[in-house]
Amino acid sequence: MKPNDNDRKRVERALLAGMTAGTVAVPHLLLRYYHRMKLSELEVMLLIHILAFQENEKKDFPTHDEIQDRMTTPQDQVIEAIQKLVNSGVLRIEQEIDSVSDIQYERYNLRPMYEKIASCYAEDLLQKAARQAEAQRSEAQPGREKDVYSIFEAEFARPLTPMELETITSWLDRDGYKEELVLAALKEAVFAGKVHFRYVDRILLEWSRNRITTVEQAKEFTQKFRGNR
Known part of the structure; x- marks a missing residue:
């Protein structure tokens, strides 16, 4: 026997009630x-x-x-x-x-x-x-820190992590290192074959202890250090 429209609608309502009875979040x-x-x-x-x-x-x-x-x-x-x-x-x-x-x-x-x-x-x-x-x-500050980040990323051959970006910002803004001095420390780390942030930070700290504030002073200090090794 062919079901009539009323039967079909009752079945549809029952199925709909079953499908909406429970959901998963x-x-x-x-x-x-x-x-x-x-x-x-x-x-x-x-x-x-x-x-x-x-x-x-x-x-x-x-x-x-x-x-x-x-x-x-x-x-x-x-x-x-x-x-x-x-x-x-x-x-x-x-x-x-x-x-x-x-x-x-x-x-x-x-x-x-x-x-x-x-x-x-x-x-x-x-x-x-x-x-x-x-x-x-x-x-x-157009053209300033953006260049620093780009140079670091080029030397590290990868995008910088949020923590690394914050470290560079901290060197420039909190510690007051000049941009060129930070890049000089990066260059020294690359020369030493130790391209990681802890080594760059150690170089900057050593220069700060010796009251080095310019790239020229950093070069003289580095040459003197290498000459004494």
Whole structure:
């Protein structure tokens, strides 16, 4: 017997009610950063299923069978992916004891996943803040610090990190080193084959202790130092 329109509408309403009965709060930042966290689509789907079990069905430790029943992936791959998530520190399996029954049980803890997501987000915020600060400095002092950053990046053969950008700014603004003196210290570090910020900072500190404030004084001090070695 062919169903009439009323029957079809009743079935549709029932299906709609079922689909909207429960939702899973998937963190947007997980979808944004899972590639940076080196997670595969399979691993992300596993995390979402674990979230669904915990939020909607109150199952803190769904079995491999329960998870695999809702996926197209073979069970051996599901088990392997879960183990990888645990080994990489994204997922944690904890053992707890029920306070009422005194029975030991296991549960999945997703906090490590949230911590890694937070780390990625914080890194983006710091980089954004550093770029904004650099843009503001460049507008306030055109052609000055921008050149310093570019020269450092050229010598290091890579973009500078937010902390490294802040270090250069600190040398110029807080410590009061002249731009040409900072670049002279960088040149000395390159000559010594020690191209890293700690060595440049050590050179600047040594020059400061010896009251060196110009590039000419720095050259004389360096030549004298090399001559005494």
